[in-house]
Amino acid sequence: MVDTMARLRAFLRTARVRGAAARPGTGSCARDEVLLDAPDDRLGPALVGAADGAYGPASALLAGTRERAEWDRRDRYAAWLAAFARSRSEWLKAWLTAAPCDPDALLVAAGLAVDLRWDSPARAELLGQADPAVRAAAEGGGHDPVPWRIALDSARGRRAGHTEFAELWAEAVRRAPHHYGCHVAALKYLATASPGAHRECLDFAETAARDAPEGAQVRALPLRAAFACLTAGGPAAIARRRLDAAADLAVTLSAGYPEADPWPAELRNLLAYVLVRLERWPEALEQLRLTGPYVTSFPWDRGVEDPLARFLQVREGVRAAAAHGTPPRGLGLPARGHGGRVRSGDH
Template structure:
């Protein structure tokens, strides 16, 4: 983990230069500056930095950060749980330790062939942990929503958990993702309904809220070229909204990497290769397993193949020096550039 942390710092320094990231610069699921030292400490068996990080997100109501950090810590605990075991022994009622433990429980059962049965057994404990977390924190309820989805809970039960999550934070991205994925699983052909849900959530959210990218996530529920064609204007609008959100973050920002990786994935499906090339430039060396792990067991290899193809297409589309285009510049998806296009 220390080597990964140092490589992340070196990659951030290299990303300040103008040259594109090279294959040997690429980092998969690299932690940001707040999480990296916590993971290094956890590798040494120390839980205090993790406790401090999650307590800070809870006290500061940083729900999207809290959700992502809890997920990453639970993933780390799947292979190295000594630090979590000692934390739970020292503070069995700590809400942050309970959160990571609940998330770890759901993760461990998710890949099992008996997932639904196993998650049905643990769902009451996961919900009890959420109920004990207090009146403000939506993140334990997002964990309960994931457990309910995996357990194939009925609509009434899922809606009860959803109500608890959005009562605490109406714009928490993770809770909305869990609900969107429940809708998609319940009705695999309901692409329009998934987009309706995501667009409503995005429209009601503040300009800088991560949930404004939810329609981009909903674009993944359109799995075929026919579905993409049927909803093309809405998918372009989702991509445009996410491009605006991406522009609010600095280049080569690990926090924005998942948004930008998802954006590249969707833009490629929309054949907006110039826009995809710009997002590749902005994401720099940071690759995230999601969304590439939806298509391949080798998400890093999948990303590198897509990146190479996008770069080749973008280079082929650039007019030779000294030549003029045949018309006004365009915005990458069939329309002329408008003020505010990226």
């Protein structure tokens, strides 16, 4: 997991560089202006408050997302706050002491309980210890689907059976049928439960995207499935047209967001990665331009310790490829399991 203090430092740098680095239409920002995993303007003050030991800003942020049913934002903000609490938990402890039944505090506590056990070699056994925190968040969450996303992730980590996972999934979609985080959790479960089932994962993602309203974040789910296919050695099982269609859908989604905005940064970074894999150089370059200074560890951290260095290396290669129309050498992306390019006739 990315160091949370580094994330906070990235936020503190944001105000200084935003005016110079995020001007629409000026192309990619300079190397020293790039921000890794920078929070947006709504989350930043909550992290600063937590760094000072105050939970009030985090409480106000999450309460607002709950009242407005902003479930995708709530999910991301809660995950950030839980990650921050891994190294600085005093503010969360104070919050839970002052308001032990607060659904927002319980949500962050549930995320933290799962996070703390996730990286252990004994994860499957230890995650059972997180169940009380996860249940408390779910029982107190009402219509909130985010505790159920955490429960779905925990179930995957515990290697839960299909019946248990299906019951949790039913609770999640009953609350929010198009919640992105729950769909990503389900996609990961499918991939883990049936390694190599790339076609089935893409089927699931395409159906979810097709059923979602225009502009919904879950319409990026096929892109996640395409990424998994391209990085896990599964292209031979998938027609190239389906991978291109997943990217095309994400291009349309990306176009609906402002340029140089931290909220869609992960979408645009992932989309650029997939477009590079598909050797669609001009479109990859456009996504790198649209994301401005905002780089996300995912997907550039796959197999490396320095995702920012990889991003910068890939960006230079994409610029050269877009200018000359030829695939660059040495982009630094790990090879797919089966190697080779994805050609238009692959099935």
